Amino acid sequence: MFSLLMQGFQSVFTLQxxxxxxxxxxxxxxIGSLPGLTATMGVAILLPFTFGMESTAALxxxxxxxxxxxxxxxxxxxxxxxxxxxxxxxxxxxxxxLVKQGKAGKALSMSAIASFTGGLISTIMLITLSPLLAKFxxxxxxPEYFMLAVFGLTIIAxxxxxxxxxxxxxxxxxxxxxxVGMDPVxxxxxxxxxxxxxxxxxSIIPVLIGLFAVSEALVQMEDIIRSKNxxxxxxxxxxxxxxxxxxxxxxxxxxxxxxxxxxxxxGAGADIAAFISYNEAKxxxxxxxxxxxxxxxxxxxxxxxxxGVTGGALVPLLTLGVPGDAVxxxxxxxxxxxxxxxxxxLFEQNPDIVYGLFSSMLVGNVLMLILGLSCIRFxxxxxxxxxxxxxxxxxxxxIVGSFAMNNSLFDVLVTxxxxxxxxxxxxxxxxxxxxxxxxxxxPMAESNLRKAILMYEGSWSFLYTRPITxxxxxxxxxxxxxxxxMKKKMPSDTDTNLEEEGIA
Amino acid sequence: MRKINIATGFLFFLTGLAIFINTFYxxxxxxxxxxxxxxxxxxxxxxCLMGLSLLLAVPAFLQKEEREKEKKDFxxxxxxxxxxxxxxxxxxxxxxxxxxxxxxxxxTVMLFWGFLxxxxxxxxxxxxxxxxxxxxxxxxxxxxxxxxxxxxxxxF
Numbered sequence: 243m244f245s246l247l248m249q250g251f252q253s254v255f256t257l258q259x260x261x262x263x264x265x266x267x268x269x270x271x272x273i274g275s276l277p278g279l280t281a282t283m284g285v286a287i288l289l290p291f292t293f294g295m296e297s298t299a300a301l302x303x304x305x306x307x308x309x310x311x312x313x314x315x316x317x318x319x320x321x322x323x324x325x326x327x328x329x330x331x332x333x334x335x336x337x338x339x340l341v342k343q344g345k346a347g348k349a350l351s352m353s354a355i356a357s358f359t360g361g362l363i364s365t366i367m368l369i370t371l372s373p374l375l376a377k378f379x380x381x382x383x384x385p386e387y388f389m390l391a392v393f394g395l396t397i398i399a400x401x402x403x404x405x406x407x408x409x410x411x412x413x414x415x416x417x418x419x420x421x422v423g424m425d426p427v428x429x430x431x432x433x434x435x436x437x438x439x440x441x442x443x444x445s446i447i448p449v450l451i452g453l454f455a456v457s458e459a460l461v462q463m464e465d466i467i468r469s470k471n472x473x474x475x476x477x478x479x480x481x482x483x484x485x486x487x488x489x490x491x492x493x494x495x496x497x498x499x500x501x502x503x504x505x506x507x508x509g510a511g512a513d514i515a516a517f518i519s520y521n522e523a524k525x526x527x528x529x530x531x532x533x534x535x536x537x538x539x540x541x542x543x544x545x546x547x548x549x550g551v552t553g554g555a556l557v558p559l560l561t562l563g564v565p566g567d568a569v570x571x572x573x574x575x576x577x578x579x580x581x582x583x584x585x586x587x588l589f590e591q592n593p594d595i596v597y598g599l600f601s602s603m604l605v606g607n608v609l610m611l612i613l614g615l616s617c618i619r620f621x622x623x624x625x626x627x628x629x630x631x632x633x634x635x636x637x638x639x640x641i642v643g644s645f646a647m648n649n650s651l652f653d654v655l656v657t658x659x660x661x662x663x664x665x666x667x668x669x670x671x672x673x674x675x676x677x678x679x680x681x682x683x684x685p686m687a688e689s690n691l692r693k694a695i696l697m698y699e700g701s702w703s704f705l706y707t708r709p710i711t712x713x714x715x716x717x718x719x720x721x722x723x724x725x726x727x728m729k730k731k732m733p734s735d736t737d738t739n740l741e742e743e744g745i746a
Numbered sequence: 747m748r749k750i751n752i753a754t755g756f757l758f759f760l761t762g763l764a765i766f767i768n769t770f771y772x773x774x775x776x777x778x779x780x781x782x783x784x785x786x787x788x789x790x791x792x793x794c795l796m797g798l799s800l801l802l803a804v805p806a807f808l809q810k811e812e813r814e815k816e817k818k819d820f821x822x823x824x825x826x827x828x829x830x831x832x833x834x835x836x837x838x839x840x841x842x843x844x845x846x847x848x849x850x851x852x853x854t855v856m857l858f859w860g861f862l863x864x865x866x867x868x869x870x871x872x873x874x875x876x877x878x879x880x881x882x883x884x885x886x887x888x889x890x891x892x893x894x895x896x897x898x899x900x901x902f
Binding site for chain 2: 276405407408410411414415417418421425427428430432433456459460461463464466628629630631633634635637638639641642645646649651654655658661662665669670671672688691692695696700
């Protein structure tokens with residue numbers, strides 16, 4: 243294996259491949275940082291450019307975009323409170339809070355280092371443990387997927403501020419939004435009001451941009467009127483210190499492993515990994531009250547978690563031919579275009595390509611760290627733009643970002659409407675994040691619950707007869723109970739602040 | 747937050763009730779539909795939504811709060827400062843029909859200027875940045891990412 247990996251490095255460090263990998267990572271960071279442009283979109287847009295390339299070169303560039311875009315999503319999330327990708331939604335809480343304290347450099351460098359750690363560990367796991375992980379993920383069927391979704395939804399409790407009921411109200415409203423469109427089982431159009439555009443339901447990106455970016459812009463309009471001094475001044479461009487990195491290392495490692503595991507389960511992507519990692523970091527922290535106030539583990543956990551998915555998602559793709567997430571599905575297409583068949587035989591027949599891919603992921607993560615840290619001064623200048631100017635800029639980017647997904651003005655309307663809904667939610671202290679979480683997990687929960695009940699001929703006994711579902715039930719109850727106990731201990735002002743900020 | 751919580755609970759209860767009633771109009775297409783049809787999950791969600799709404803509104807209704815504090819809390823949510831964000835929301839909603847006729851560039855510059863005016867920006871440089879920024883966004887999305895932005899009658 244070691245000699246194959248060395249051969250892979252040799253092929254990556256050639257003039258044909260290295261510039262493509264570097265361009266892929268840089269392009270991925272830019273794509274990810276633009277609200278509305280996801281890693282999936284970036285890889286999909288650039289896939290046609292790889293048709294004429296040699297296999298390793300094509301895969302290196304696509305993997306570079308993937309790695310870069312997942313990290314890039316955190317830049318807009320931290321600086322503009324607008325997640326560039328759904329995977330960066332959890333980074334908003336502490337990342338933007340730190341920026342508001344004038345410490346953009348610290349937030350961005352923490353994000354780059356955590357993303358690098360997540361990506362690196364995930365790639366090492368991909369190389370060493372991929373067959374084992376794939377075997378475990380293969381044991382997941384509908385009941386396990388349903389319970390995974392339920393476990394994911396218990397995270398709402400920890401991102402809800404003091405009033406958990408308001409958080410769950412938002413969560414169930416999100417679950418309702420997720421049911422809009424054609425029923426996945428019967429094909430019956432639900433709540434579509436005769437609209438053709440609503441047959442496919444609400445796309446996540448327009449809803450996300452509306453709830454986080456447009457609503458924030460409207461709130462800031464109000465703040466300007468009240469003559470609040472809301473301009474963020476960067477007083478500290480310094481990066482995180484070595485000691486600070488060491489202090490969050492356990493969180494990063496744990497999140498990276500969780501991200502890798504979640505990524506290896508087909509259907510569970512970087513967005514779910516980020517939220518689960520954030521929740522776990524908060525749950526197990528000695529200072530849970532500090533989360534949401536610009537606490538470094540609050541940035542490290544979701545970023546290590548979402549980048550941990552990059553390697554994990556490739557595990558089932560390479561070993562079983564089953565993509566772990568949407569980007570892996572496009573990479574599957576790229577492999578097929580190159581005349582390769584993903585699966586166990588790929589390791590036997592084309593080890594040069596497989597290990598070339600592994601090497602480019604390792605090098606890509608290093609490039610991402612170098613680019614991420616060296617461009618912090620450039621990135622942090624964004625927040626020094628006067629608020630009066632940045633509001634219309636955010637709105638223009640929001641409109642274009644939501645339009646770009648499907649070239650649809652309907653998506654722009656969805657963004658605006660959810661922006662208005664989000665504005666009122668901030669005003670009455672209802673957190674917006676549970677809606678996004680429910681929108682991501684809702685379809686997974688619904689279709690797998692119905693499949694599981696059908697599998698058990700109308701019975702719900704799958705909940706207590708399958709070991710993995712029992713484990714998930716225990717984890718869900720544990721997560722809920724510990725969060726509620728934590729909330730009781732929390733000083734009330736922390737939550738009030740979070741609710742006022744609209745990030746809780 | 748007493749009045750706000752009662753109003754929020756009431757609004758979500760009505761939403762839940764509307765979803766619940768709506769699910770009874772779903773046509774059933776499969777034999778197993780009586781139990782696991784299209785209505786199964788939304789109905790479950792609506793019941794939870796109504797239950798949670800009551801959990802929010804009822805304790806708030808029974809809670810006693812000082813009249814002054816109640817007034818202050820209510821004013822922090824509903825006040826005259828909301829007029830400008832409301833005007834901004836109207837501008838955003840108007841953007842959609844206008845962009846189909848005037849195209850992305852012109853409409854977006856107008857929206858940009860509208861928001862600058864609404865925010866009370868006086869500097870001329872801000873108004874110059876609007877077309878520059880719009881052109882840059884147009885260039886990146888149209889030529890780099892090959893996104894066909896609305897062209898309208900003008901063509902860009």
